[in-house]
Amino acid sequence: EPEVTQTPSHQVTQMGQEVILRCVPISNHLYFYWYRQILGQKVEFLVSFYNNEISEKSEIFDDQFSVERPDGSNFTLKIRSTKLEDSAMYFCASRPTALAGEQYFGPGTRLTVT
């Protein structure tokens, strides 16, 4: 069964450093999402991506964040200058269509900023 994959599973970085989180969505899916979940809290929407551009972004997704689909398979989230409060689990999800389509979540990347 196809699945969404994410790398790395755990990333430790120092405050102020740039990180790139990688996701490989399911191949025939058209909609892609990034979410974050601070430990013990709810899952928060960051951004949705369709047709090679951002569809929507939340207020969390400020200028330090960017997304790309550089090669038609990978979907990346870049955090330019990490802060302590960026420490969280980051989930990627993909969806075949927007109409009545479930989101398939990857296993997540745990980001720890020290």
Added chain:
Amino acid sequence: QQPVQSPQAVILREGEDAVINCSSSKALYSVHWYRQKHGEAPVFLMILLKGGEQKGHEKISASFNEKKQQSSLYLTASQLSYSGTYFCGTEVNTGNQFYFGTGTSLTVIP
């Protein structure tokens, strides 16, 4: 825009039933339900579209009241494997912003 869930937490004995509610202030296109176990990704349970339908499989079902912008998840004859945090997720328009609810922690004990 974040939907509100109730209750925040519930403890059940095996075999008991539970209802989890999700309420939004926005007109919704769809409601999704997910279950998340500790340290894992959310797992899709079901999706309900506007139209007031009720869906279910086995002992887990859900309803969507479009007029009230409310959805409820029904778990009957709970099993130990039902333990986890349940989130509703809502969409106002398709494919764009998707908001998870505040979460309901469900613990099933023997």
